[in-house]
Amino acid sequence: MILANGAVYDTAKQQALLDALPGALTRTLSGPPLPQGTVVEALDRAASLLEAGAYAELLPDVQLQGAVSLAARMLHREAVTYRLQTELPPLDAQVLPEGFTPHRRVYRPLGVLLHIAAGNMDVLPAYSVMEGLLTGNINLLKLPQADTGLTIRFFEAFLELAPELRDYIYVFDTPSTDLPAMQHLISVSDGIAVWGSDAAVSAVRQLAPPGCRLIEWGHKLGFCYISGYEDRTLELSQLAAHIAATQQLLCSSCQVIYLDTQDMVEVYDFCKAFLPVLDAACAGIRQSPGAAAQSTLRRYTAFLEHTMAPEREEPSVYRGRCSSLTACEDASLTLSGLYGNCLVKRLPSKDIVPVLRQTSRYLQTAGLICEASRRRALTESLLQSGVTRVMHAGDMSDTYLGEAHDGEYALRRYVRICDIS
Amino acid sequence: MSQRTRLFRHTRPYDTDGTRELFVQAVRENVLHHDAHCEGYHRMLAACGFSPRSLQTESDLERLPPLPTLLFKHHRLISRPEHRIVLEATSSGTKGSFSRIAFDLGSLACGTPMVLHTAAHRRLLSPRPVNYIILGYKPHRGNRMAVARTAFGSTFLAPALHRSYALQYRDGGYVPDLEHVLAHLTAYSRLPFPVRFMGFPSYTYFLLRRMEERGVRLMLPKHSKIMLGGGWKEFYTQQVDKPVLYEMIRRLLGVEESHVIEFFGAVEHPILYCDCPYHHFHIPIYSRVLIRDVHTLEALPPGQPGLVNLITPLMTAVPVTSILTDDLGILHEEPCPCGIRSPYLELLGRVGLQDIRTCAAGAAQLLGGEGGLT
Numbered sequence: 001m002i003l004a005n006g007a008v009y010d011t012a013k014q015q016a017l018l019d020a021l022p023g024a025l026t027r028t029l030s031g032p033p034l035p036q037g038t039v040v041e042a043l044d045r046a047a048s049l050l051e052a053g054a055y056a057e058l059l060p061d062v063q064l065q066g067a068v069s070l071a072a073r074m075l076h077r078e079a080v081t082y083r084l085q086t087e088l089p090p091l092d093a094q095v096l097p098e099g100f101t102p103h104r105r106v107y108r109p110l111g112v113l114l115h116i117a118a119g120n121m122d123v124l125p126a127y128s129v130m131e132g133l134l135t136g137n138i139n140l141l142k143l144p145q146a147d148t149g150l151t152i153r154f155f156e157a158f159l160e161l162a163p164e165l166r167d168y169i170y171v172f173d174t175p176s177t178d179l180p181a182m183q184h185l186i187s188v189s190d191g192i193a194v195w196g197s198d199a200a201v202s203a204v205r206q207l208a209p210p211g212c213r214l215i216e217w218g219h220k221l222g223f224c225y226i227s228g229y230e231d232r233t234l235e236l237s238q239l240a241a242h243i244a245a246t247q248q249l250l251c252s253s254c255q256v257i258y259l260d261t262q263d264m265v266e267v268y269d270f271c272k273a274f275l276p277v278l279d280a281a282c283a284g285i286r287q288s289p290g291a292a293a294q295s296t297l298r299r300y301t302a303f304l305e306h307t308m309a310p311e312r313e314e315p316s317v318y319r320g321r322c323s324s325l326t327a328c329e330d331a332s333l334t335l336s337g338l339y340g341n342c343l344v345k346r347l348p349s350k351d352i353v354p355v356l357r358q359t360s361r362y363l364q365t366a367g368l369i370c371e372a373s374r375r376r377a378l379t380e381s382l383l384q385s386g387v388t389r390v391m392h393a394g395d396m397s398d399t400y401l402g403e404a405h406d407g408e409y410a411l412r413r414y415v416r417i418c419d420i421s
Numbered sequence: 422m423s424q425r426t427r428l429f430r431h432t433r434p435y436d437t438d439g440t441r442e443l444f445v446q447a448v449r450e451n452v453l454h455h456d457a458h459c460e461g462y463h464r465m466l467a468a469c470g471f472s473p474r475s476l477q478t479e480s481d482l483e484r485l486p487p488l489p490t491l492l493f494k495h496h497r498l499i500s501r502p503e504h505r506i507v508l509e510a511t512s513s514g515t516k517g518s519f520s521r522i523a524f525d526l527g528s529l530a531c532g533t534p535m536v537l538h539t540a541a542h543r544r545l546l547s548p549r550p551v552n553y554i555i556l557g558y559k560p561h562r563g564n565r566m567a568v569a570r571t572a573f574g575s576t577f578l579a580p581a582l583h584r585s586y587a588l589q590y591r592d593g594g595y596v597p598d599l600e601h602v603l604a605h606l607t608a609y610s611r612l613p614f615p616v617r618f619m620g621f622p623s624y625t626y627f628l629l630r631r632m633e634e635r636g637v638r639l640m641l642p643k644h645s646k647i648m649l650g651g652g653w654k655e656f657y658t659q660q661v662d663k664p665v666l667y668e669m670i671r672r673l674l675g676v677e678e679s680h681v682i683e684f685f686g687a688v689e690h691p692i693l694y695c696d697c698p699y700h701h702f703h704i705p706i707y708s709r710v711l712i713r714d715v716h717t718l719e720a721l722p723p724g725q726p727g728l729v730n731l732i733t734p735l736m737t738a739v740p741v742t743s744i745l746t747d748d749l750g751i752l753h754e755e756p757c758p759c760g761i762r763s764p765y766l767e768l769l770g771r772v773g774l775q776d777i778r779t780c781a782a783g784a785a786q787l788l789g790g791e792g793g794l795t
Contacts, residue, residue, distance in 0.1 A: 012634070118780065195780075197782070197783070198782070198783075218782070219780045219781060219782035219783070220780070220781070220782055221781060221782045221783075222781075248781060249780070249781055250780055250781060251780040251781060251782075253781055255781065289715050289726065289727075289749060290749065290770075290772050292715040292716055293715040293727075293728050293747070293749060293772040294747075294772050296715055296716060296717075296718060296728075297489055297491060297728070297745065297747060297772065298491075300489060300718060300745070301489045301491045301492055304465050304468075304486075304488065304489070304492060305492065305495070305496070307464050307465050307467075307468035307469075308461040308464050308465055308496070321716070321717075322716060335781060335782060335783045338781070362782045
């Protein structure tokens with residue numbers, strides 16, 4: 001299905017709609033700019049309706065309802081206004097030093113923003129478009145293959161609330177493999193916000209012409225760094241709860257637990273002590289049969305791999321009933337076995353920067369467990385290595401209003417700053 | 422003659438009762454061979470506390486540690502010297518890693534009668550020449566995918582007059598060309614020879630949809646057959662229910678449901694599973710299927726869903742005697758009206774594909790679920 005100018009069309013109409021797109025975009029761009037107040041008002045109304053359960057029939061999944069209720073809170077007028085003030089503060093606020101001529105600076109939208117959304121969260125494609133709308137852009141959304149039709153149904157309902165936005169939202173279900181269509185969408189865009197894996201980002205990089213602004217929201221790897229404890233029992237159980245709750249599937253999820261040591265014996269001891277804690281946390285999580293099977297397969301495979309070549313310096317696998325810990329000799333930040341199968345490695349604090357720098361493009365969230373007196377210094381080392389969020393272990397994946405996204409304010413990437421003499 | 426050869430030369434592919442003891446003996450012989458000739462396999466069995474000599478009855482099979490298909494994507498386990506390997510086949514993972522499975526002459530020699538007996542049972546062997554529509558890969562030197570070889574191999578079940586391929590090799594890669602196939606199909610339909618389709622259900626469906634959009638309806642000659650195999654792969658979101666596909670085949674090609682035959686197999690378990698006229702995948706005498714609990718990997722009684730564990734003594738070059746796939750399935754023991762008495766396997770789908778919701782770097786590829794039952 002395709003959504004264009006407020007109407008839903010069958011995918012078979014794609015070519016005709018793509019052919020008409022440049023003309024339609026030019027007409028909208030030639031008209032008056034989209035007033036920010038209109039968008040804020042529409043988002044506020046949508047948030048209220050979401051909270052009141054107006055779209056409940058669109059959201060069969062309880063987990064999804066949780067994500068939507070968080071998204072709704074973020075879309076209310078107060079939250080949106082706070083974000084706009086934080087991310088796009090007034091440009092003429094500062095007084096110029098003497099001798100410099102003042103001139104006016106204003107934010108303007110990039111123009112046409114193409115969102116290439118990833119399928120990792122059902123609400124993400126819609127959320128990305130909301131950010132584009134807030135910054136006054138016309139939004140072309142290419143849906144991920146995994147989209148179940150939820151996004152188009154949501155925008156259909158949203159445009160009934162705010163028909164004045166209908167020329168600012170286009171949604172296409174074009175598969176990424178349809179290169180001519182992708183190239184057409186890219187050719188009419190001033191910026192591309194791409195969400196997804198390295199492969200998705202690389203593909204878009206190859207297609208985008210020079211000068212087209214690329215806004216990459218790539219996948220990341222989270223980790224936890226442990227150097228002593230304030231309350232060992234509490235902090236380890238919080239870390240275990242985080243691993244179990246996120247199933248290690250998020251950018252911010254803990255894949256590797258680093259211990260501030262050179263000694264492998266400490267790593268083995270940690271695994272033995274932490275495994276029951278992690279296993280208890282994972283046992284409390286209701287997994288789908290598919291996820292449980294994935295987790296079991298990973299754990300069993302890791303165990304067999306370990307037994308196959310014991311004379312090599314292979315990692316040691318500690319298997320619980322529904323989780324596992326793998327003690328590794330190396331220190332690199334890598335993806336774990338997911339679903340409660342975590343890696344444990346050595347990383348003396350003096351090596352934080354040199355080791356983590358090697359994977360800086362994947363860095364985002366670090367959970368930090370340490371003695372209070374060391375917190376400031378270790379935080380600084382982690383930030384120096386390229387990490388953009390240093391959290392307590394339990395709240396590695398929490399979302400905060402006004403927080404930056406991968407070290408950037410998203411709205412800033414979707415606008416131009418224009419100078420007027 | 423080895424137990425394996427006796428088993429694979431047995432002419433009745435669903436005579437489970439008559440081959441029960443032979444099957445267990447062939448598996449025992451096969452596990453002893455791998456245990457003696459593959460160091461990694463020996464270590465795994467030892468670490469799991471399993472002795473091949475303890476394999477005495479069919480109920481012992483569930484104690485034989487199954488190797489996950491995932492393992493073959495990262496490790497090359499071999500139980501034969503390199504010079505005895507005559508062929509390597511790969512799973513069709515295109516994005517990430519894939520399994521490479523080696524065949525020796527003995528395994529190929531046993532595989533051939535199996536294919537012929539199974540095909541004969543489903544009345545697929547015919548001296549009548551046919552035109553083939555291959556909704557899959559056109560063979561190419563660089564293509565080692567088992568699915569391409571199976572499709573090509575299937576065109577020898579009846580003499581081929583002509584073969585038309587949907588996936589053409591151009592400029593170093595495969596591109597779909599349904600127009601080319603549709604033109605051939607239209608021409609074939611006017612000839613007096615039967616037509617046989619072989620290939621991915623996804624491309625078969627795409628071809629039928631194109632015919633429907635254009636209002637093209639054909640009446641294929643008598644004895645035409647539609648053979649499906651290879652799974653939906655990256656098109657899983659567009660997967661349609663089997664009855665929908667059968668109805669389209671009847672309406673647009675004039676081929677009745679009883680002439681639609683589906684296959685599955687896996688590169689790590691190269692046994693030909695062919696559905697019965699009621700579309701049930703009965704387990705042939707060459708293999709056993711166990712369903713394992715998704716948490717504990719313990720074998721489950723029939724009727725319960727779990728991970729699919731496939732067992733066969735066919736392969737002597739790679740220790741794939743018992744493999745654990747990343748597919749979920751159910752084993753049914755209810756009687757089937759087709760008359761075959763062996764249980765049948767219902768595949769519920771690949772582990773994880775529908776579950777994946779991840780933004781951890783590299784995780785989507787890791788969980789991509791490539792390979793497995795096709």
